[in-house]
Amino acid sequence: MRRVRLAPEPFDPHEELRRFGETRTTAGGIVSFLGQVRQEEGDPVEALELRHYPPLTLPGMDELALRAETRWRLIATLVIHRVGIMVPGDPIVLVACAARHRRDAFEAADFLMDHLKSSAWFWKREKTAEGWRWIEPRGQDHADLARWAES
């Protein structure tokens, strides 16, 4: 089972995980990753916006989930990614992988996050007291992707 979607509005990751888990009784393990907008003392970031390009973004996420399912033995995959404007504490992304064996679930979730964070079709900007500013791609992203190069 593969559930992949973009969320234009805030979502409740725990409710999503509950629903995902309820039908997965054949799974020995479920690994999840929840990414949220950081909220730190003195952090100047007031808001975050994620833009996407509909013809590519969701199809790309779906294809990524399919790649994970091809590479690891998964029973089910969940990917939910916010778009639009978020404030600190808001969920940005939720990934969950259910598998009979936990190693498969861990690796697939890790793989999905590395790719979502670096190669998915999203453009991000942050709002501080000085206004909105686009975020440049990070060098770390290439290192993250290189971990998964098929040998």
Place this chain on the structure above:
Amino acid sequence: MRRVRLAPEPFDPHEELRRFGETRTTAGGIVSFLGQVRQEEGDPVEALELRHYPPLTLPGMDELALRAETRWRLIATLVIHRVGIMVPGDPIVLVACAARHRRDAFEAADFLMDHLKSSAWFWKREKTAEGWRWIEPRGQDHADLARWAES
């Protein structure tokens, strides 16, 4: 923040994760692992029992969480492990690691699970139509632990 406990009764992993997440707004990411008793078509396992030895089991889990916190940069750690008799679909173990950087959260959760599954003070038995049977340690466990040997 470190929350480590044994659960003698069924627990709701999603409620636990919600509570864990609510106070963690400084975390960029939370990785969780939920292990549950498998329920498969034709599976002969009717019930699972986990026994523990109170003077060692919980202190050992606490020490393990501390080791994870020493090795990775974590904001918070949650470990809940069932003891007693469980039926298919019941949660066995919930681990969650919150960190600023997702790599830390992934590795720490993976580390905690490998150790809980192999070196924690639990004895497991399964009930089938033929009665209860103790489960032997698995060879895979040593391979799992070897992944984390400090070089």
Place this chain on the structure above:
Amino acid sequence: MTLTLLFLGPLEDVAGVPEMSLDVAGAATLPDIAERLDPALAVAITAPRVRIALNGQLVAPADVRAGNGDELAFLPPVSGG
């Protein structure tokens, strides 16, 4: 005969708008389009790392032929989710 241009991410700031309509006579190439734009924007959209999608499908810059009713999206390097 109208072609729609979309500017994603930081390219929106260079263009000043997320979307722009361009009257074209026929099937325009990327250089045809670039020369109709503000020079700074023309440089930005033809940068090597900018990908191009024609009606939702990625195309090589040299293969761009866009005419009436087409949508051409300019996709700068993604920042990730």
Place this chain on the structure above:
Amino acid sequence: MTLTLLFLGPLEDVAGVPEMSLDVAGAATLPDIAERLDPALAVAITAPRVRIALNGQLVAPADVRAGNGDELAFLPPVSGG
């Protein structure tokens, strides 16, 4: 003068009970205790992979000195959680 023996995991099946009381004269060693038990149980609890805890603390088998009021737990290899 009573010593409590605990048998964890599969050792419970060998002992037939999870817990047993043993009257001891003074501080008993592991061989002292083993010879008071059923031979199959004596062999099982002295197997190399069985760990021993005295009043909740792991001890080396050779260091076992257990007397009145003490609790001695026999811990076979864990099966994991």
